[in-house]
Amino acid sequence: MINSIPDTTIHKDLRINSYGHYLRRRFGCRVSKVNVDAGFTCPNRDGSKGTGGCIYCNNVSFSPRGTLSEIGLEEQLTTGMAYHRHRLGSQKFIVYFQKYTNTYAAVEQLEELYSRALALPDVLGISVGTRPDCLTDEALDLLTRIAKERYVCLELGLQSADDAILKRINRGHSLGDFLNAVQRATGRGFDICGHLIHGFPGEQPAEFLKSADLLNSLPGISSVKLHQLHAVEGTELAAMYRRGEFIPLTLEQYVATAADFLERLAPRISVQRLYGSSPLEIRVAPQWGLKNNQMWYAVLNELKRRDSRQGARYEE
Ligand code: SF4
DSSP states (O other): OOOOOOOTTSOTTTOSOBHHHHHHHHHSSOEEEEEEOOOOOOTTTBSSSOBSOOTTSOGGGSOTTOSOOSSOHHHHHHHHHHHHHHHHOOOEEEEEEOSSOTTOSOHHHHHHHHHHHHTSTTEEEEEEEEOTTOOOHHHHHHHHHHHTTSEEEEEEEEEOSOHHHHHHTTOOOOHHHHHHHHHHHTTSSSEEEEEEEEOOTTOOHHHHHHHHHHHHTOTTEEEEEEEEOOEETTSHHHHHHHTTOOOOOOHHHHHHHHHHHHHHSOTTSEEEESOOOOOGGGEEEOOOOOOHHHHHHHHHHHHHHTTOOTTTTOOO
16 A cells, blocks of 8 residues: 655655754754774674674674774764765764674773763764674663763664574574664664665565564664675675675665665654665675765665655555
């Protein structure tokens, strides 16, 4: 059933509830996310949850020391904010603790790192990417305290809602872990973003699309990031591709399923990302030859071609 009720959160040209516009509505100016490598590692590599990491994770880029990155946090952020100011005219910033598992440390260390980011001028808040099985009560309480005064988004990697796929890709956590983390994080005054990937070996589009229904059913989820599975050098997935065990989606397949996903996604959930990118020098497959904004618009143009929008097939 096509849901034709207009929703004010949907941008009329983009036809989705884009996160960029959500931030503009909320803060009244252009806001950019600025990445920082705070030197975390990952429990799915060091043996505490698993070894080897997820099959698509670029293990060669992991710091063997598992300590703070070479360039200090403040220097990384100052450079990143200057770039966004100059290139996009951004006025305010959200510091994105992106690399690896950004709650994987003692709460005192987390507090110190998050506080340093929040102390920089024009920083509105933080976005913290992590695994759903790496979220202690102390870390949740810390984010809750910060969210009383500043913007906080917790980004939880689910990647697939299918436990068999999670096992095959060596994620080291289950759908149940994700649901448990979302439930514990809901109602604490901060945003929660779910990460999904489409294109795992053996995954059917119809199965993947059920993950939109899953996110819709979780009131705490406020945004989503979606990207295609892609293989980069130094990963098990790249080896699988070379052995013929991973056949990447075509651009047309991905765009069609991403548009289907958006049509099923509730309008209240903002969309942070619709594609994944990696440096050309380590990209193995797929090679679609598109720049980032072309990937973004490939999906949005498919909605336009259909004269559709996010939530067009969402049923409450
Ligand atoms: S959880 Fe993230 S950082 Fe850890 S191995 Fe998987 S993709 Fe890499």
